[in-house]
Amino acid sequence: MKKQDIVPYLFIAPAVILFAIFMAYPIIASFILSFQTSQGGEMVFNGIANYQRLISDQIFLKALGNTFLFLAIQVPIMLSLAIILSTCLNSALVKLKGIFRVSFFLPAVTSLVAYSIIFSVMLMEEGVINQVITSLGADRIPWLSHPTWAKVALITAITWRWVGYNMVIYLAALQNIPEELYEAASMDGASKIRQFFSITVPQLKPVILFTAVLSTIGTLQLFDEPFTLTGGGPSDSTLTIGMYLYQTGFRYFDFGYASAVAYVIVVLIGIMTFIQFKVTGDK
Template sequence: MDQTEKVVRTTTDFRVKNRKNLLTPKNAPYFFMGPAFLLILIFTVYPVISSFILSFQEVRGIEKSFVGFSNYSRLFHDPVFYKSLLNTFQILIVQVPIMLTLSLLIAAGLHSSMLKGKAFFRISYFMPAITALVAASIVFMILLDEHFGIVNYFLSFVGVDSIPWLTTPFWAKVSVIIVMTWRWTGYNMVIFLAGLQNIPSELYEAASIDGAGKVKQFFLITIPQLKPVFIFTVVMSTIGTLQLFDEPFILTNGGPNSATMTITLYLYETGFKFFEFGYASAIAYVLVLITAIISWIQMKLVGDEE
């Protein structure tokens, strides 16, 4: 064996030995977690930190200049921001209770032992949650058209005048609420259904022996047992509504007269329509703060005392 072959073999043995030392059972988890952790750093942590720094800057072209808290102080004098905040809370206060009530009632009905074809109904109610939102919104735009919509056509049979669903402030909000309720009721229904299936049947049997009817069992057993599910659905639905963007963007584009302009839609227009990325970042972090505060309050109000 010549000198060159000895050097090559020695180098190869050294690499194999060191690779074995690195891939020990103790270090193996870090090798598997490394790529995922790196992707999280690049696509999640870095954008969050970068946007936070950007909220203290003003962007003009490719130049950035530090402006301190100017972007945040501007929010307190921005009527459109207050309008979008009010619209978001109006939709939140109306839509979330309606949606969760319907979800609970549908889940209770599908949980009944007397119902046949449960799988079909469960899939049917859940389908809107996985339907492409753009396609669904276009369908609703056709259904709710003031002059040629099917909804107004059927309402005319009962003597109701044509309703301007998408062209007046009040009915535009109603339209957004209808689409959101249609889309997310089935999603929350599945969550409630999972909670109902975890309630021990012995509780209902004992209540029946004591003479409690179905309605009394529902309020005294079902609802208290579903408290963790209520907490989860209320908090998640609130967060989702505060981030409402797709429905008003597609259906009404924030109109008419900014009646359906939500915080996230205003954030989008500020950043990608008017290219005020610093101000848009400030709006985003104010939204994060509002969401955190409301979620904390909800957890304190409906959460466990512990």
């Protein structure tokens, strides 16, 4: 091999080495670990016992149900709000667009832990939210101590943080839609609502798919918000698969079982992504 043929490989070698050490090796090691269990302080092969255990693990099944509940409710609400906000901010009738865009996007750059703590303080029994509610003559809401309201609080917090992020993505896509399409629709007598569903939404289809896939991956890996805001409670009502993985691996040190949980998440992400691509009809 000539010297000039080796030079390109030398440039990419650091990146390849770092990827192999910090990405490829942990992925392979974790997969092997998912078929092992600890006996006498040593990891021994136990076949698919960890995966069989998942089927009868009631806590895992509850965490799985909670995660899919958040996915089914929070993601559609968040993406719908993001599309509506981006459409409004793309309108020529709105003034001070820059201020509104920054304001809506600002939550996305705040610390996950910081905003979760702020929400937990606001939603506590004597927090500012309940103070406003009681001032209106209503009873306090047990935001963080009731299973249903804890889910509502978590969905609200996640939506507040990520709506602006998705809004900016949709806004960039909206600015690439030819204005002639709307002008032609207006000449044909199409209302703004008809234009939205017949032009805006179809033109945004690839971007909606992109944000839906990202949001699905993020929800299936949800950890920071429930860990900080509710701690998975009350009674595991907000426990997610990500939290259960953390507890299994780093609280109970059952790394083999935690690795099996991790690969279940990987499979679920692959399945959900495949379904989303099939539903939208895109290759």
